Amino acid sequence: MAQVPETKPSATLERLLPGQSPVLTPGHTLETITDKIVSIVLRRPVTLGWLGGFALFFGLMNLLLFAMAYLFFRGVGIWGINIPVGWGFAIVNFVWWVGIGHAGTLISAILLLLKQGWRNSINRFAEAMTLFAVACAGVFPLIHTGRPWLAYWLFPYPNTMGVWPQFRSPLLWDVFAVSTYATISALFWFVGLIPDLATFRDSATNPVAKTIYGLLAMGWRGSARHWKRYESAYLLLAGLATPLVLSVHTVVSFDFAVSILPGWHTTVFPPYFVAGAIYSGFAMVLVLAIPIRRFYGVQDMMTLRHLDNAAKVMLGTGLIVAYGYTMEAFYAYYSGNAYELFMFKNRLLGPMAWSYWCLILFNILIPQVLWIRKVRLNPAMLFCTSLVILLGMWLERFVIVVTSLHRDFLPSSWGMYVATRWDYAIFAGTLGLFFSAMFLFVRLMPMITIFEMRMLLPQSKLSEEVAAHD
Amino acid sequence: MTEPVAEPLLHGVIAEFVTPDGLVAACKKAHAAGYRRMDAYTPYPLEEAADAIGFEKTQVPLLTLIGGILGGLSGYLLQFWVHTMAYPINVGGRPEHSWPSFIIITFEMTILFAGITAVVGMLTLNGLPQPYHPIFNHPRFTAASRDRFFLCIEAADPKFDLDQTTQFLKATDAIDVAEVAD
Numbered sequence: 001m002a003q004v005p006e007t008k009p010s011a012t013l014e015r016l017l018p019g020q021s022p023v024l025t026p027g028h029t030l031e032t033i034t035d036k037i038v039s040i041v042l043r044r045p046v047t048l049g050w051l052g053g054f055a056l057f058f059g060l061m062n063l064l065l066f067a068m069a070y071l072f073f074r075g076v077g078i079w080g081i082n083i084p085v086g087w088g089f090a091i092v093n094f095v096w097w098v099g100i101g102h103a104g105t106l107i108s109a110i111l112l113l114l115k116q117g118w119r120n121s122i123n124r125f126a127e128a129m130t131l132f133a134v135a136c137a138g139v140f141p142l143i144h145t146g147r148p149w150l151a152y153w154l155f156p157y158p159n160t161m162g163v164w165p166q167f168r169s170p171l172l173w174d175v176f177a178v179s180t181y182a183t184i185s186a187l188f189w190f191v192g193l194i195p196d197l198a199t200f201r202d203s204a205t206n207p208v209a210k211t212i213y214g215l216l217a218m219g220w221r222g223s224a225r226h227w228k229r230y231e232s233a234y235l236l237l238a239g240l241a242t243p244l245v246l247s248v249h250t251v252v253s254f255d256f257a258v259s260i261l262p263g264w265h266t267t268v269f270p271p272y273f274v275a276g277a278i279y280s281g282f283a284m285v286l287v288l289a290i291p292i293r294r295f296y297g298v299q300d301m302m303t304l305r306h307l308d309n310a311a312k313v314m315l316g317t318g319l320i321v322a323y324g325y326t327m328e329a330f331y332a333y334y335s336g337n338a339y340e341l342f343m344f345k346n347r348l349l350g351p352m353a354w355s356y357w358c359l360i361l362f363n364i365l366i367p368q369v370l371w372i373r374k375v376r377l378n379p380a381m382l383f384c385t386s387l388v389i390l391l392g393m394w395l396e397r398f399v400i401v402v403t404s405l406h407r408d409f410l411p412s413s414w415g416m417y418v419a420t421r422w423d424y425a426i427f428a429g430t431l432g433l434f435f436s437a438m439f440l441f442v443r444l445m446p447m448i449t450i451f452e453m454r455m456l457l458p459q460s461k462l463s464e465e466v467a468a469h470d
Numbered sequence: 471m472t473e474p475v476a477e478p479l480l481h482g483v484i485a486e487f488v489t490p491d492g493l494v495a496a497c498k499k500a501h502a503a504g505y506r507r508m509d510a511y512t513p514y515p516l517e518e519a520a521d522a523i524g525f526e527k528t529q530v531p532l533l534t535l536i537g538g539i540l541g542g543l544s545g546y547l548l549q550f551w552v553h554t555m556a557y558p559i560n561v562g563g564r565p566e567h568s569w570p571s572f573i574i575i576t577f578e579m580t581i582l583f584a585g586i587t588a589v590v591g592m593l594t595l596n597g598l599p600q601p602y603h604p605i606f607n608h609p610r611f612t613a614a615s616r617d618r619f620f621l622c623i624e625a626a627d628p629k630f631d632l633d634q635t636t637q638f639l640k641a642t643d644a645i646d647v648a649e650v651a652d
Contacts, residue, residue, distance in 0.1 A: 199513075201615075219603060227519075229528045236531060240581050240585050467518060
């Protein structure tokens with residue numbers, strides 16, 4: 001029998017450009033990776049900072065519950081919506097939240113298929129972000145219906161009224177797209193968690209924690225046969241999630257583009273909505289990752305390389321979004337349609353012009369700082385740029401929804417839109433829901449995928465003579 | 471008169487390895503020696519280990535394909551039935567069977583059914599959730615979800631012989647060989 005050989009700490013597998021950070025800082029072994037991620041949840045005491053942050057966002061979430069209770073009591077008249085602007089904050093926030101979710105799926109599915117190893121440390125919490133963002137998004141169409149207790153009418157089920165949903169309507173496509181997206185994202189997230197939950201089960205000393213993680217791990221034992229089926233199912237899910245994520249924001253954009261309203265009826269909407277979704281999603285990933293890596297000391301697993309790569313994705317998708325804005329202007333001009341032209345002039349110079357110019361500033365001009373390498377490698381500056389982009393992407397949906405609606409075809413039908421305090425309360429409330437869920441997540445679940453981090457170690461690979469098929 | 475003492479039931483003999491190389495080499499050797507009822511346990515997916523113990527094909531992709539086809543068909547047929555038979559509505563004189571507007575929900579249902587089938591199929595084929603498995607009787611097995619690699623040759627294997635199999639495993643790179651109770 002062999003003696004226990006010494007485990008060598010890892011070097012790095014990649015060839016790095018000068019000045020580039022590795023994806024995983026050298027010096028780790030299978031053991032240190034496991035211990036580090038497990039200890040964040042199972043060994044670290046609850047800190048005052050965590051409690052304070054959680055209390056703040058939990059309070060905001062209660063504001064959401066309060067505002068929704070009042071909304072159900074009084075009806076949607078407490079919001080700023082009215083004819084002609086019937087789609088106010090509710091739809092703006094819905095589109096914004098769904099879009100944020102897209103980066104999680106992009107990181108976990110598309111980058112997996114493209115064999116981008118750097119995704120391994122950020123995919124888990126990005127997937128959690130997707131789930132929570134989709135949950136926040138789901139609130140809005142539901143409460144915007146005015147009678148949320150009848151929302152099940154949206155689903156096709158045999159009923160005593162003898163009616164069926166209208167499957168030709170983009171709004172119904174949206175129901176199917178978003179609910180499928182929520183289901184597949186939850187499955188993807190949970191399947192990814194199973195082996196790590198088994199690690200938690202085996203590392204937990206508290207019997208209650210051990211039982212709960214054990215139940216969730218479902219008896220996972222790391223069998224080679226299980227892994228083989230697991231990898232197969234995981235890859236298939238990634239392959240399925242990839243077209244799904246592209247379809248979801250496409251379908252959301254159909255809510256607008258299939259109508260005949262000037263400002264909405266444009267063929268460029270699907271691709272530019274998808275790019276915008278990824279743009280805002282990566283901004284949210286950075287807004288979450290930068291504090292997490294600092295407070296939990298995981299800079300060796302979420303390195304500057306991750307920040308740099310995420311910033312480059314933002315730069316790229318941001319340019320696609322800029323192209324979308326340019327094309328909107330071009331279509332308005334080239335259509336030769338008086339209503340299209342008026343809509344665009346009104347966007348630039350009308351009473352809501354402030355929102356359009358802020359949008360251009362936040363979404364196109366300021367993010368150009370990401371061309372500078374020093375900015376991409378500076379977490380504080382990246383954090384601020386990401387906040388600006390999140391605000392910019394919110395404004396984009398505001399411009400699309402509100403400026404297109406508030407000037408109707410007939411001047412006698414024109415109106416204005418002013419959001420009320422309840423609009424703001426519900427939006428702030430979903431931020432509370434999102435961040436309090438993230439706070440709970442980092443304390444209860446492995447926020448970095450342990451088994452995929454192990455695969456980044458050079459010692460996890462077989463040597464050539466053993467790997468050779470005989 | 472004394473009761474005959476029942477032999478404790480044996481699940482198999484387990485060997486512990488520190489490196490994936492040691493595990494895969496041992497798996498290949500065990501397969502070559504004719505053992506079939508065995509399993510390797512690793513802290514991360516190691517496809518070569520599954521290949522080495524002779525498990526090369528999974529049914530998950532086929533199941534997923536079937537699930538996807540069923541989902542797509544049910545999505546399309548539901549819309550077709552609703553809009554041409556159950557509840558036809560004339561929208562601007564367009565045909566009732568307006569297939570282009572049915573594509574999106576058909577696509578979403580394909581993905582939904584295929585995804586659920588992939589996950590449920592993987593769990594079912596793996597026999598999960600499984601509340602009890604004898605391998606957990608091995609006191610060192612918790613390391614399988616941490617940093618160690620295990621190979622267990624099960625007593626159910628026709629070639630299994632406690633002494634011979636133990637000797638066989640000791641001749642590999644294993645750092646520890648032990649019996650696992652059933």
